[in-house]
Amino acid sequence: MSIETLVETAVKTKRDPRYDILFEPVQIGPVRAKNRFYQVPHCNGAGYKYPNTVAAMRGMKAEGGWGVVNTEFCSIHPVGDPSPTGHARLWTDADIAPNALMVEAVHKNGALAGCETVITGVYSHNRDSREISLSPSPYPSPLGDFPSVARALDRNDIKNIRRWHKQGVLRAKKAGFDIVYLYLCHGISILHDFLSPRINHRTDEYGGSLENRLRLTREVLEETRDAVGDKCAIAIRLSLDDVLGDEGLSREEGREAMHMLAEAPDLWDLTAGAVDSITSRFEKENWLEPWLSFVKSVSSKPVVAVGRFTSPDTMASMVKRGLIDFVGAARPSIADPFLPKKIEEGRLDDIRECIGCNICLASQMMVTPSRCTQNPTFMEEWRRDWHPEKVTIGHSSSSILVVGGGPAGLEAAHILGKRGFQVSLAEARKELGGHLLPVTRLPGLSEWLRVRDYRLGQLQKLTNVEIFLDSQLDAEQILTFGFDHVVLATGSHWRRDGIGRRHVLPIPTNENAVVLAPEQIMAGCEVRDRVIIFDDDHYYMGGILAEVLAKRGHAVTIVTPTPLVSSWTSVTFDQTLIQTKLIELGVEIRTNMDLATIEGDHVTLSCVFTGRKTPIAAGSVVMVTARESNDALYNALMGPNENVPPELKSLAKIGDCLSPGILAQSIYSAHRYGREFDVATPPLAKLERLLLD
Structure with a gap:
């Protein structure tokens, strides 16, 4: 970061006492979390190939007040290689130092660091390692159409699984992690494969009854406890229900599995279904609650569960009613890494609520570093030195006209205003929101309006930003206003x-x-x-x-x-x-x-x-x-020679007016314009340098 002054638009106030319970410390075995905000393991599309990028992203969560910050799933042996998707890795001692970068970034801001240690089973493609995937029973890869069949483990393989997991958690311990995981959900891990009656068809002591299907988990848990001693807490991430009918783990068996292992881990991280990140179109906040009613009667150990929590009232209610001890979050922590601090400081209106569009997951599936519609700084914390709450003050007193009050126009006006420029936002309609207005009236998409509402709320706090509705402008009018700069966010049409x-x-x-x-x-x-x-x-x-x-x-x-x-x-x-x-x-x-x-x-x-x-x-x-693109106004201003008119110092297009795309791309385009405006030479994005053994 340059020596330019950083400006933060946070006004600290007093926390609402209704939410005091969310800031109580909680003991997890030998370690203590400073509050109840728990960033559960979540993918980010970067993984071990981008260690600085991941460390900066996770460190930002800790800076934002999360008490526990975890990795994504961390492959601990080449036999469980989930490539090409991004993932953390602890295959050898050479992987310890890159993971320690994340631990240091998280510890720097007072949070605990957790590692979701896992050996994948039938989920593994092993496209990089070229190892044969392992499974309790022969089973074809469930991922896409990849033509491979996992082979059944023999007794020697089972011994190796135990040994490899112990080696993995020892490396996690050396990297400085406070929490290590046993992963029994999402159809990803070998432990879940053994638990699942859909995959486990064995007739020996590792198959058949639920007790037998949990045998390997018990053995791995014992060896994990032996490996980490009193230095690390042990979490079990368990699916309470595979939601696959008679084929998978049923709700009844999920409950019984937790009962059998009730006091064994230091923490329970609970979920249901092979996919627990459903879009807001089909699942609303706190969708997991029906599965959680019994858990605190079964175990005295702390419980974390997700539910795409965005309401502090819902979070506090879940804790007060004894359903959970930690508020688990993946997507909400991406949309706003500073969600805990904003609740603590009484700044609820400043929270960027997750809209549940799942663009973050889409990036992972496309094998690219992830992105977020609401938070365009996500995964740009190291690469571009972007901070979700801070921007650099502008160098001039330039006046800027933003034409178009859709997502891109609102984002540009917000960032430019936050940087101190005099901004006028003109919208042709009587209401802000652009194409989001009709889109959010479609079935299930109402939460997408949070994109507009957050930015409008921020703009209303900036005295240097004026908003003009019902203002259809043409090129001649714009040139007579006397603005130094004009940026067009006039959207697109089908x-x-x-x-x-x-x-x-x-x-x-x-x-x-x-x-x-x-x-x-x-x-x-x-x-x-x-x-x-x-x-x-x-x-x-x-x-x-x-x-x-x-x-x-x-x-x-x-x-x-x-x-x-x-x-x-x-x-x-x-x-x-x-x-x-x-x-x-x-x-x-x-x-x-x-x-x-x-x-x-x-x-x-x-x-x-x-x-x-x-x-x-x-x-x-x-x-x-x-x-x-609706670029007729831009073309009229540029004229037949495609030159910026002499009345203006600059003319630009952003969002769909520049290039129609997904909502996240439109907002990113506007955000980048706002940050790089008036910067003589915007810095190039940094590149990770991979060191090959």
């Missing part, structure tokens, strides 16, 4: 001509055909049955419009060139839920099909493989293909 991934030219369309854009459907326009939705975007919009129209009583067919509806939502973990919903609503699904032509009363589909044509009746067609 195309209706069919151009997108599949088509580089417009789809041939009869002039009598009714062709609509998503904006028209969201505005409630009339449509004629049968409605054909052509989804070549593959994110949430095509599927959710099919849901909306089906619920309005229309006959709907969704057509997509991909094998799945809303296929990109596979990486946000809700594709299966989306397609299931549409099937239940009676929506006809045509996958692997292209839209070839649009006639007056029908459309012609073509198979993406054979080109075979199929006509189907159509009263209306909704195009969900690609978006186009």
